Structures are given as C-alpha cells and as structure tokens.
Amino acid sequence: MKLLRVGPPGAERPVVLGPDGTAYDLSGRTPDVDGAFLSGLDVSELAGAVERGELPVVDLAGRRIGAPVARPGKVVCVGLNYRDHAAEAGAAIPTEPVLFLKASNTVVGPDDEVLVPRGATKTDYEVELAVVIGRQARYLESDEQAAAVIAGYAIANDVTERAFQLERGGQWDKGKCCETFFPLGPYLVTPDEAGDPQALELRLWVNGELRQDGHTAEMIFPVYPVLRYISQFMVLEPGDVVTTGTPAGVTSGRPGTAFLRPGDVMELEVAGLGRQRQVLGKA
Secondary structure (H helix, E strand, O other): OEEEEEOOOOOOEEEEEOOOOOEEEOOOOOOOOOHHHHHOOOHHHHHHHHHOOOOOEOOOOOOOEEOOOOOOOOEEEEEOOEHHHHHHOOOOOOOOOEEEEEOHHHEEOOOOOEEEOOOOOOEEOOEEEEEEEOOOEOOOOOHHHHHHOEEEEEEEEOOEEHHHHHHOOOOHHHHHOOOOOEEEOOOEEOHHHHOOOOOOEEEEEEOOEEEEEEEHHHEOOOHHHHHHHHOOOOOEOOOOEEEOOOOOOOHHHOOOOOOOOOOOEEEEEEOOOEEEEEEEEEO
C-alpha cells in the first residue's frame, strides 16, 4: 500500500493509492499521515475500505506531493553504511553504525526545490532508503521486533554541504541540516508491498547523468540490525524517520566532478518506491 500527502506546504491532505493507482482521500479518517495515524495503521482494514469504495476519489493531476509523513519528531541517519561509499570517502569500514541526526525541518516534498546554502561550495547528493517508524522502538532485541516497528519505506535524498560538514570543525550536522536538505517521498510504501528492504536498487542522476547505481544488499549494517542498534541509544517514536546510508557515486568521491549548483536537476529512484526530482535554487 502506498500513502502520500498532497497539497501546498503545511496544508497537505492524506491520500492512499489503490491497487490500480487510483488515489483516495483519507482526510475523513485522519487529518494527516503522522505518528498518531501510523501507530494505529491497519493495512488490511484500509485496503478493505478501498475495495468497498468507502473513500472518495481524488484527482492528483497538477497537485504538489508533500513528504509522505508529517512533522517527523526526528530524522536519524546512518553514515558510511555501504562499503563502496566508505571506500570512496577514504574511511575505514565502520565496526558499528555511524549515527547522526538531521533536523526534522529539513524535510520537504520529493519534487520541492532544494536550496544551495549561502556560502556553500560543495553541495552534494545522497540517494538513500528511508524507514518510517510506526510503533515505539526501545531496546529491540531481534530482527522480528525491528520489522514490527516499521510503518513503511520511502526514498530520501540526504543532501549535504561537504564544506560545512568536513571543513568547518568536523561537525557533520552543519552540513546536513540546511533548509530543504531532506527531500522525502513521494510515497510511504508499507512493508507488505515494499518487500525485502535488502533487495532494492537505488539510482540517482544529475542533469541526466547516472551518478549512483547501488543496491541495498550492499549495506554494511542491514535495516533490521540498524533499528535494533539505534534503539539501544534512543527511543524511536511513530513518525520518526531513519535513513540508512548511500552507495558510492557522490560528488565528493568523483574527482573532477563539479558539485551541485543552482539550476542543476537531481532525479532519484528506489525500486518499488517511486521517483523524486529536484531543481537546485539559491537560499
């Protein structure tokens, strides 16, 4: 099942897609796709409502698509989680997941403009598989427990300003938390439809040139162990987002390749989770 949110920023309406791609308005059942809704989500019941024609049809033509989850409490990120990306960064293979946080107000829609920050010189892209949390997660002990807290999956672009990240005191958050630096969506795809999270292809293009072409099977720390690990250090709440790292091909790992500039176009896809497209602008 695919959930999404449509409408202008701050006024999105919740929508579910039926098996044939028809969009149905969920606003009669919930004001938004947020933590409260996800914590009580019954996929089979919602699918039944679609099948029985209980939800009004909505036309998505020309409508803006927002991030598929509203107001995440936190965005937890895993760095250097693909061997080829660690190698291109000149970093040792981590022995434990590398964690950092991204400000929740970096989250924008999948096709929204991404702003190059003032003073930036090395703005970069990172296609990633994002996990949306649907149940509280604390001290998870097994992969089965980890799987049970997942509401769904989405595409994320962990946009990063490398100069801020690496050349301004070594504090990653400086390069990760600039406004618009986390396009998310278009869909939240529930686990029954997304399938095995370690069996997904990820790709990213800049101005039509394929830059990243990876596979989630190449993660150093797979999705379920990552969630177990994070839950030993912080409580994950419904609506939180965990993004799981990027494969090789980022600009900083491609000598001689220009970093992102206003006017550039990024396009991303993850198998079964849809596509994103962002145009770069100026902050």
